[in-house]
Amino acid sequence: MDANKNKGLNRRDVLAGATAAAGILAVAGTSTRALAGASAGNEGLPNSVVEAGKRFRSGSLTSKQLTEAYLSGIEKLEPQLNAFISVLKEEALRTAAERDEELKNGKDRGPLHGIPIVIKDLMDVEGTKTTVGSEAFKDRQSTSDATVVRKLKEAGCILLGKTNMNAFAAGVSGTNTTFGDAHNPWDLDRSPGGSSSGTGAAIAANLCLGGPGTDTGGSIRVPASWVGIAGIRPTFGLVSLKGLYPRSHSLDTTGPLARNVRDLAIFMDAMVGFDPEDKNSALAQPRVSYTAALKDGVKGLRIGIVDNYTYADIDEPVAAAVKEAEKTFKDLGAEIVPIKVKPLEGQLDYAKLFSEILLYEFNQILGDQFRSTPDAERLFGPIVTDNIAKGSKVTAEQYESRIRERPFVIAEVKEAFRSVDAFLTPSLPTTAPLLKAAAKDFGRGRQFTIPFSYTALPSVAIPCGFSPEGLPIGMQLVGNHFQEALLLRMAAAFEDATAFHKRRPPIFFEA
Structure with missing residues (x-):
């Protein structure tokens, strides 16, 4: 029997059953500009993991009830967002009832007890299909x-479904x-970013309280x-990759996405830890509460x-917001300190890092x-086809040269942390492009993503403003x-001092 049919609805089932509801929300017809300044104050649904937990315990x-509400929201908004590949309705409702019974009987698993989340469809979930976003799988x-x-x-999470993504995590x-393109709830004609596209869109549209994404060259941050x-x-090796279909063995990471920073920290507390079944898992991990x-x-x-990096080649609204x-x-x-980091100021060729490491390893994984x-x-799609073609042209000598120089580049970048605690950069040089934009428009952001993938450094991306068109920065x-x-x-x-994270997109589920 088809596991997804047994446990819930697949994407086509959702679309077929929900077409009539596509226009149900009046907010969907409101302009992005008009809503960009509206702050969240949703009385029906909790705005955070913390709020949901308090309400469960009170x-x-x-x-x-919360799981049923989100499943209703998925049914209503899926025709517009196309954020899911499969919805695990029956399993989610059964697990939610179990978590409620546990709380009633005094068993509390912690802050994530009973919290509904989504899972990117390259992560194995027992008894489901894991398509990696591809017809081939x-x-x-x-x-x-x-x-x-x-x-x-x-930790107590409820899995609502498995989310849409670039096939094989190839692209942003x-x-x-x-499975069709995922859409940005701020403007349906624009990209929600990738490859964790469905996860990002679902969280932003209030269809869940968070979920793990993966980031090789930017697929969480984008x-x-x-x-x-x-x-x-996270730092490479901090969170286990066992059971995740790989994109690049030396660059892959997984970490959470959520609507606020405290929720990110709660997810991190649950996700980190050494895994002896993951050869890249970091043994010497700090034992901290995030x-x-x-x-x-x-x-x-x-x-x-x-210098010559933070504000280099970025659009004016992005520069102004940062x-x-x-x-x-x-x-x-805080003290703002101008610093020089030579590898970030032109020494690193981001396009070559992308092709000579990421695409080389991707070809080794999937090429045969x-x-x-x-x-x-x-079956594999045009982006994967292009990636395999480019990756197959990279020689072992080119790859090994990049790998050999990597420790020296890392050491040089890490020197900067003798004088500062962190770097501040844009997450990306632009706001969301149109879905039909050219590949070069999506590739522009590599300057702020690939270097920190290459150096295995951790980075947090949070909203810091909006463009004149009302798009997040x-x-x-x-x-x-x-x-x-x-x-x-x-x-x-920063989040406590600002309200950017509270703004709602035009496509936003309210129970």
């Missing part, structure tokens, strides 16, 4: 949970020739920036603005299967290895 809301069954999925389940556009939510790419210092502020911290963020940090007591599959271009805080708690503390201070 008895004013149950996990099953449309019937691929998962027989066990990915480690990160298991951890989130053990959110486009998909098999959607966070373009749909106006928070996301963190929520413990969130209220400690930024007074006395030093934030670096990198400069205003500088001022906010300064007003909060692609080339041996009849009708491969159709994101900023990025980059720290030293295993300094996620400090980055989240800094991001939380």
Whole structure:
């Protein structure tokens, strides 16, 4: 039996059953500009994991009620957003009822007990299909949970469904020739970012309270920036990758996306940890709570603005928003420090890092299967086809040269943390492009994503403004290895002093 049909609805079922509801929300017809200044104050649905937890424990809301509400929202908005590949309705409702019963009987799993989330469809979830967003894998069954999925389940999370994505996590556009493009809830004609496109769109549209994404060359930070939510790419090896289909063995990471920084920290507490079944798992991990210092502020911290980098080749609205963020940090007591980091000022060729490491490794992972599959271009899609073609042209010598120089580049970048606690940059140089934009428009952002993938440094992306068209603008805080708690503390201070994270997109579910 088809596991997704057994456990819930697949994407086509959702679309067929919900077409009549496509125009149900009056807000969907409201202009982006008009809503850009509206602050969230949703009385029906909780605005955060923390709020949901309080309401569960007070008895004013149950996990099953919240799960039912989100499933209703998915049904209503899926024809517009196309954020899901499969919806796990029956399993979600059953698990939510179990979590409610546990609370009633005094078993409390912690802050994520009963919290509905979504899972990117390259993460194994036992008894479901894990398509990796591709026609080639449309019937691929998962027989066990990915480690990160298991951890989130053990923490009490409810899995609402598996989200849309660029096929094989190839690209940041959110486009998909098999399951259809995911759409940005701020403007349906625009990209929600990728490859964690469905996860970002679902969170921004209030269809869940968060979920894990993956980030190889920006696939958490890009959607966070373009749909106006928070996301963190952890230090390489901090969160297990077991059970996640790989894009690049030396660059892949997984981390959470959510609507606010405190929720990111709560998810991080559940997700991190050494995994002996993941060969890249970091053994020497800090044992910290990522929520413990969130209220400690930024007074006395030093934030670096990198010469010839932070403000290089970015659109004016993005520059203005990041400069205003500088001022906010300064007003909060941080010191803004101009610094030089030579690898970021032209030494690193971002296009070559992308092709000579990421695409080379992607070809090693998938190339043989692609080339041996009849009708491969159709089954794997145009972006994967292009990636495999480019990756196959990279020689082992070119790849090994990049890998050999990597420790020296990392050491040079890390030197900057002797004088500052973090770098401040835009998350991306632009706001969300149109879905039909050219590949070069999506590739522009590599300057702010690939270098920190290459150096394995953690980074937090959070909203810091809006363009004149009402589109979200994101900023990025980059720290030293295993300094996620400090980055989240800094991001939380900024978030507490601003209201960008509270603004609602035009497509936003209200129960």
